[in-house]
Amino acid sequence: MQLAVIGTGYVGLVAGAGFADFGNDVACVDVDEGKIARLLRGEVPIYEPGLDTLIAKNTKAGRLSFSTDVAGAIRNAEVVFIAVGTPSAADGSADLSAVYAVAETIGKNMNGFKVVATKSTVPVGTADQVEAIIARHTTHPFGVASNPEFLKEGDAINDFMKPDRVVIGSNNTRALEVLRSLYDPFVRTSDRIHAMGARSAELTKYASNALLATRISFMNDLALLAEKLGADIDRVRKAVGADPRIGPKFLFPGPGFGGSCFPKDISALIHTAHAMGHDLEVVRAVEEVNKRQKHVLGSKVKQHFDGALAGRVVGVWGLAFKPQTDDIRESPALTLIEDLLEAGATVRAHDPQAIENVRPLFGDRVTYVDTMYTAAEGADALALVTEWHEYRRPDFHRIKRLMRTPSLFDGRNIWDPEDLRALGFWYTGIGRG
């Protein structure tokens, strides 16, 4: 099939390369000339394991191309995917100006039946708006669809190539058929394709993310209680997750969830509900608990040193919002660093991928180190925020020698408290009373 993917951000690039790998002819386009120039030079602007190889392979095979010719790509395409950004506006709603601008360009370049599918996460009702905008500019037939993505950063290629489910929502049966045949090769069983109305598809994406975030905030809230009760949330987590109705995933307490999706989508969903006169109380609590949770590690460090961090050195391990990515959007590490600096601490930060993204935010207020052990040098505290593999089994003897006072703040509960206490460390995790 001839496809156009508009927007070469995270979702657009993964989807473009993935569709091309299944033999489709894909034009990835963007108005950002700098971004396209980099892609044409073979540079992939984001860190995602396997994406560079997938792009290189399909570009070489002539199935994947990059350009700024948005109009040309639309004219050639049978299916046009909208994958532009939908950042949060100041009031927490999603800013749809880029989506609407693309819809207008599509309308002006219609030359026959096309399916227009939105991959960007957009509020319920956006498909109707997109349809109205296109219809203002053309008399050609078209079908608008919502086709949300469920990619996890760090595992996005796998998620795209072997999806657990494909959600396609449209009120146009021809559009549903075209998308069904496009996705058929990706799904091992056809019951993985969930076809529905556009509004239901749009809501499915928010429902999925909000439910996952609810599990995390629930466990984070319970972790604080566990500490007060002298219970170990990690034991509780495992036993609770053993119930097949609950399942073990997404029950890990931590420093609060970050990333480009959960915080933004939750806030947009609350906003949508509010606009419909509905108070989404559970989801509001999920958001509040997460905001509070991002300060938990910082509070623990402050409390340990009786509130005064002047003259104290704190090593921070992990800046990305999760491992296998250089993405620092809404990362709890940023809140921790801000809290530490405010309390007068000196911060030595390490991350295998994300340092260059953090540098512009804190500049020389933070010392960035190239190797993880250097972060522990002369430190009074070492705080783990992101559970990169290399932080899981470090050489604790070496760390103990390097630190001024050996205190560990394990924001992901990945270390063994008993072992560490036996080695002479002061240890605290999240919810391990």
Ligand code: UDX
């Ligand atoms: C998420 C969804 O998983 C994905 O389906 C959707 O398309 C986009 O949003 P992503 O943001 O890439 O993906 O990362 P994810 O692995 O879901 O983690 C999100 C955040 O939750 C991270 O900050 C992570 O550390 C945190 N988290 C996750 C926890 O704190 N505890 C858990 O048990 C799981």
